[in-house]
Amino acid sequence: MGIKKEIVDRFKNVLKKENLKFTNQRFLVFSALLTNEGHFDCDDLIRIINKKDGNVSRATAYRTLDLLVKYDFARKMVLDDGIAKYENKILSKHHDHMIDIETDEIIEFVNDEIERIQEEIAKSHGYKIVKHVHQLFVKKIK
Numbered sequence: 001m002g003i004k005k006e007i008v009d010r011f012k013n014v015l016k017k018e019n020l021k022f023t024n025q026r027f028l029v030f031s032a033l034l035t036n037e038g039h040f041d042c043d044d045l046i047r048i049i050n051k052k053d054g055n056v057s058r059a060t061a062y063r064t065l066d067l068l069v070k071y072d073f074a075r076k077m078v079l080d081d082g083i084a085k086y087e088n089k090i091l092s093k094h095h096d097h098m099i100d101i102e103t104d105e106i107i108e109f110v111n112d113e114i115e116r117i118q119e120e121i122a123k124s125h126g127y128k129i130v131k132h133v134h135q136l137f138v139k140k141i142k
Contacts, residue, residue, distance in 0.1 A: 003034050007073075007090060014071045025056045029064040033074055039085040039106045079104070080137060096134035107138075 011030050012022050020026070028049045033040065036048060042061050049056045065086055068074035075089045079099055085106065096114070098107040114134070122129045 003031060007034070010071075011073065014067060014073075018067060020067075023060075024054075025060045026064045028053050028056050029061050030068065030073070033065070033068060033086060034088050034090060037088070039077070039087045041083050041085055045086070077106075077133070077135065096136070098136040098138045100139060101137050102139050 008027075008030075011027075015022050015026065029045060032045045032048045040048070042058065042065060045065075046056055046058060046061050049061075065074065065076070065084075069076045069086070073088075073090055074086045077085045077087075077097065079085060080101060081104075093110075095108045095110050098109060099105070100107070118129060118132065118134075
């Protein structure tokens with residue numbers, strides 16, 4: 001799957017705004033995150049890139065991921081182990097996460113009732129939700 005030109009142009013504009021050059025390494029990180037489904041830590045993405053396209057430094061990968069999060073290309077989740085996982089935010093609809101604490105599996109889910117209750121709670125306190133992170137840390141019932 002290719003990345004639409006307008007999304008690449010948006011990324012180029014972000015780099016320009018941040019006074020950074022559009023480099024092959026930065027584009028490889030951007031492309032790896034947006035063309036692979038799932039949740040990845042920085043090392044996962046580096047392995048994907050190095051396996052397919054060449055080398056990218058860890059520093060460049062982290063800096064690029066931070067920009068992708070800052071400008072809403074990506075979502076960052078910090079799990080219990082302190083390791084950040086990233087996912088494509090451009091091509092995915094809103095969802096929440098359950099993280100299995102025994103296997104580290106990340107299960108995506110959508111529940112309209114939870115969304116409605118969150119909106120009601122915010123409104124009852126005089127607020128409107130502009131963004132939220134909903135993570136449930138779970139383990140299998142035995």
